Amino acid sequence: MKRGQDKLIMKIKRMIFLVFIIMNLVACSSEPECFFGDSVKLVKAINIGSSDYFIYLRISGFHEKETFYELYENKPTFGECRQSNILSISDVHVNLSQGVASKLVVDNRKLSVVYIEGSVQKINLKDIPIEVKSLTNKDRL
Amino acid sequence: MSINDLIEKGNQCLEERENIPGAPLWHMGKVAVFESKESFDLLQNTIDYLTCKGKLGKKFSDDEKEFMKELFEAMWWGGNYRGYVEAAKLANHYVNGEGKSLRINPKVYNKSIIVSDTMAALKGYIKEKSTNNKPIVSIKTSNQVFLRSDYALSLKQGKRSAIRQGYLINDGALLAEQSNLGLKNADHRFYLSVNTTKGSNFFMSKWSVNSVYDFEPFEKNDITDLDLTKEFVLKLPDGLSNYLTIIGIAKAFKYSASWNETWTR
Numbered sequence: 113m114k115r116g117q118d119k120l121i122m123k124i125k126r127m128i129f130l131v132f133i134i135m136n137l138v139a140c141s142s143e144p145e146c147f148f149g150d151s152v153k154l155v156k157a158i159n160i161g162s163s164d165y166f167i168y169l170r171i172s173g174f175h176e177k178e179t180f181y182e183l184y185e186n187k188p189t190f191g192e193c194r195q196s197n198i199l200s201i202s203d204v205h206v207n208l209s210q211g212v213a214s215k216l217v218v219d220n221r222k223l224s225v226v227y228i229e230g231s232v233q234k235i236n237l238k239d240i241p242i243e244v245k246s247l248t249n250k251d252r253l
Numbered sequence: 254m255s256i257n258d259l260i261e262k263g264n265q266c267l268e269e270r271e272n273i274p275g276a277p278l279w280h281m282g283k284v285a286v287f288e289s290k291e292s293f294d295l296l297q298n299t300i301d302y303l304t305c306k307g308k309l310g311k312k313f314s315d316d317e318k319e320f321m322k323e324l325f326e327a328m329w330w331g332g333n334y335r336g337y338v339e340a341a342k343l344a345n346h347y348v349n350g351e352g353k354s355l356r357i358n359p360k361v362y363n364k365s366i367i368v369s370d371t372m373a374a375l376k377g378y379i380k381e382k383s384t385n386n387k388p389i390v391s392i393k394t395s396n397q398v399f400l401r402s403d404y405a406l407s408l409k410q411g412k413r414s415a416i417r418q419g420y421l422i423n424d425g426a427l428l429a430e431q432s433n434l435g436l437k438n439a440d441h442r443f444y445l446s447v448n449t450t451k452g453s454n455f456f457m458s459k460w461s462v463n464s465v466y467d468f469e470p471f472e473k474n475d476i477t478d479l480d481l482t483k484e485f486v487l488k489l490p491d492g493l494s495n496y497l498t499i500i501g502i503a504k505a506f507k508y509s510a511s512w513n514e515t516w517t518r
Contacts, residue, residue, distance in 0.1 A: 145335045145336065145480075146335065146434075146480040147328075147331050147332055147334075147335035147340075147438075147479065147480055148332075148337065148340065148434075148438045148477060148478070148479065148480075149478035149479070149480040149486060150431075151478055170416075170431075172431060172441075173437050173438060174344075174438045174439075174477055175343070175466055175467065175468050175494070176440070176441035176442055177469070177475045178437075178441050178442065180416060180431070192480075192483065193434065193480075200416065203414055203415055203416040204410070204415065205410060205415040205420070205428060207410070207422055209422065209423070209424050210423065224411075
């Protein structure tokens with residue numbers, strides 16, 4: 113009996129919720145809004161030449177997660193869906209089918225990941241060692 | 254965090270809770286529409302409590318099972334409402350589909366940048382094979398000859414932005430471009446297959462994608478952010494979603510999409 117009442121209450125609540133949705137749809141744009149949001153974390157701010165650069169770790173997706181590093185020339189802000197207000201100057205996907213990510217390389221303002229194959233200790237991708245290899249002409253000025 | 258806090262956190266699911274909210278959809282709606290902190294806290298605390306139980310391998314009560322099932326059903330509402338139709342359908346099928354295969358709308362794939370670019374590359378590859386009288390019937394993006402060909406070269410990492418355009422991973426899987434929210438939340442990484450027959454001056458191709466819907470276990474520590482509003486983001490551990498298959502609430506399943514194309518030589 114109680115279970116039946118609960119189900120009825122739930123149905124009523126769902127109907128009310130439907131009204132909320134319809135009300136919101138009236139004011140809604142056709143562009144998808146965020147629902148499954150990315151997770152974005154600052155890995156490190158690095159100084160190359162006289163400029164500061166910012167490296168972020170992005171984890172995205174719902175049932176299949178994928179991870180990326182992004183390099184920004186200025187400190188970005190992340191709004192809806194964790195989209196940045198400025199474009200990254202480089203990005204790289206962490207492809208774990210290539211092995212364990214052991215190092216992040218910044219070379220001429222481009223990112224790449226160094227992998228190690230075999231059974232090695234995995235590192236937290238937010239704490240990955242970073243190697244800055246060379247500077248661009250712009251950075252040398 | 255003090256030692257007492259750690260002990261308290263560790264013991265947070267040793268005692269059974271009775272106040273499992275009956276209708277997550279209702280509370281999600283209250284957060285989304287009225288920004289109700291009370292409803293948000295109730296949802297998040299319940300998820301944290303069930304995560305703790307799952308990590309300890311404990312059984313869920315009927316109310317707890319109902320809560321998790323309805324949470325996934327609520328994603329159907331939320332996903333549809335926010336424009337993620339296929340991701341919403343997949344989440345609902347996870348708890349209601351009994352593990353049966355599901356076909357989804359191919360538009361989620363064939364409107365994608367990486368899929369369009371890969372289709373163009375494969376068509377060039379098929380044309381060349383056809384010209385050289387080599388078999389063209391069935392090709393998958395994991396085909397090693399295709400992967401080593403010039404056609405695949407421009408699709409690989411380093412040649413394009415993984416974030417803005419997606420790319421062809423070295424094992425032949427396509428990684429969805431991150432700007433395509435509908436695709437990356439429905440299928441982030443997948444193989445594209447094509448079956449082609451040759452006409453007099455045209456080709457007929459059937460493109461298809463076959464994937465599996467499941468979640469990583471607790472050990473991976475993946476967490477999904479469910480944005481109910483900008484301020485209220487529900488944290489749902491993927492391990493808890495995976496645990497639903499162990500306690501019989503959900504089942505992993507295969508899903509697919511296909512579409513036909515006639516193109517000229």
